[in-house]
Amino acid sequence: MSAEDHSREAGRELKLLHFIYGQPNIDEIRGHPQRVLDLIHEFEKDYHFMNVGEAKGKIVTDLIDELKPKTMIELGCYVGYSAILFGDAVRRNGGDRYLSLELNPEFAAIANMLVELAGLRDFVRILVGRSDVSLHRLITSGTVNKVELLFLDHYKPAYTTDLKLCEHFGVVGPGTVLAADNVLYPGNPPYLEYVRSSVARKRDIAQAGPSRGYDTTGILERAVDSYVGRDDEPAFHFVGNPNLVYESRLCQPAGLKDAVEVTRCVEEVAASADH
Numbered sequence: 001m002s003a004e005d006h007s008r009e010a011g012r013e014l015k016l017l018h019f020i021y022g023q024p025n026i027d028e029i030r031g032h033p034q035r036v037l038d039l040i041h042e043f044e045k046d047y048h049f050m051n052v053g054e055a056k057g058k059i060v061t062d063l064i065d066e067l068k069p070k071t072m073i074e075l076g077c078y079v080g081y082s083a084i085l086f087g088d089a090v091r092r093n094g095g096d097r098y099l100s101l102e103l104n105p106e107f108a109a110i111a112n113m114l115v116e117l118a119g120l121r122d123f124v125r126i127l128v129g130r131s132d133v134s135l136h137r138l139i140t141s142g143t144v145n146k147v148e149l150l151f152l153d154h155y156k157p158a159y160t161t162d163l164k165l166c167e168h169f170g171v172v173g174p175g176t177v178l179a180a181d182n183v184l185y186p187g188n189p190p191y192l193e194y195v196r197s198s199v200a201r202k203r204d205i206a207q208a209g210p211s212r213g214y215d216t217t218g219i220l221e222r223a224v225d226s227y228v229g230r231d232d233e234p235a236f237h238f239v240g241n242p243n244l245v246y247e248s249r250l251c252q253p254a255g256l257k258d259a260v261e262v263t264r265c266v267e268e269v270a271a272s273a274d275h
């Protein structure tokens with residue numbers, strides 16, 4: 001992308017908000033999640049946005065239809081595309097709430113305005129801050145005890161550390177399903193290795209104790225340098241729960257170079273049992 005392109009792209013998230021709220025028929029859009037999503041799609045023809053998009057989004061809405069989660073959490077809200085798409089689906093399926101964790105307060109503010117327009121204000125809650133700190137607060141305050149569906153779409157090296165945090169507190173356990181975006185592009189080999197590992201292998205690795213930093217092996221440099229920067233460290237260090245048995249598979253829509261890894265936690269084996 002040239003320097004000229006970069007300057008045109010600058011502030012595109014705020015431009016999106018003006019574009020949507022400037023629609024002459026704004027009152028016909030109010031309370032209609034799909035119309036807000038359609039406008040994001042229209043705006044995306046001219047600007048680059050990092051939304052999950054329709055094809056990969058369908059993998060997750062199909063999961064919502066199947067699981068009918070009461071609580072769904074997403075890590076990485078951006079301007080609220082997935083929060084509107086998935087929040088609407090969770091509400092339609094009888095769920096209680098959709099929690100979206102976003103680091104950047106400007107993105108969170110824009111997302112909030114779009115969630116409000118979509119009529120999801122009382123259902124989708126956006127929490128500003130880094131995901132590990134927000135997750136820790138939600139869990140230790142008793143606000144969240146169990147998550148049925150977790151969508152990971154934030155800082156790529158934090159997928160594994162945030163999962164281990166949730167495992168540690170038992171918020172992720174048998175019955176939980178994880179949907180992780182961008183596992184092929186920009187890629188996330190450490191996460192894929194973790195969710196595809198056997199209990200025996202995870203126990204072996206866990207013996208060494210928690211790793212201190214992020215494992216960035218095989219993740220595109222650009223993604224490692226995004227958001228928090230290369231020198232950032234997780235706020236907490238947990239080994240997770242190696243006794244959880246996962247069944248994991250890659251879901252790659254036709255024609256896309258990226259994919260969503262869907263991981264089902266099917267069992268927790270006793271710490272003493274061979275596995």
Ligand SMILES: C[S@@+](CC[C@H](N)C(=O)[O-])C[C@H]1O[C@@H](n2cnc3c(N)ncnc32)[C@H](O)[C@@H]1O
Pocket residue numbers: 050051052053074075076077078079080081082083101102103104107129130131132153154155158227228
């Ligand atoms: C790929 S975008 C999310 C797209 C969104 N899920 C969608 O499909 O519409 C990634 C977002 O994660 C946020 N983010 C990055 N690191 C984060 C962290 N540690 N905690 C919370 N949010 C983070 C970024 O600010 C960015 O808005």
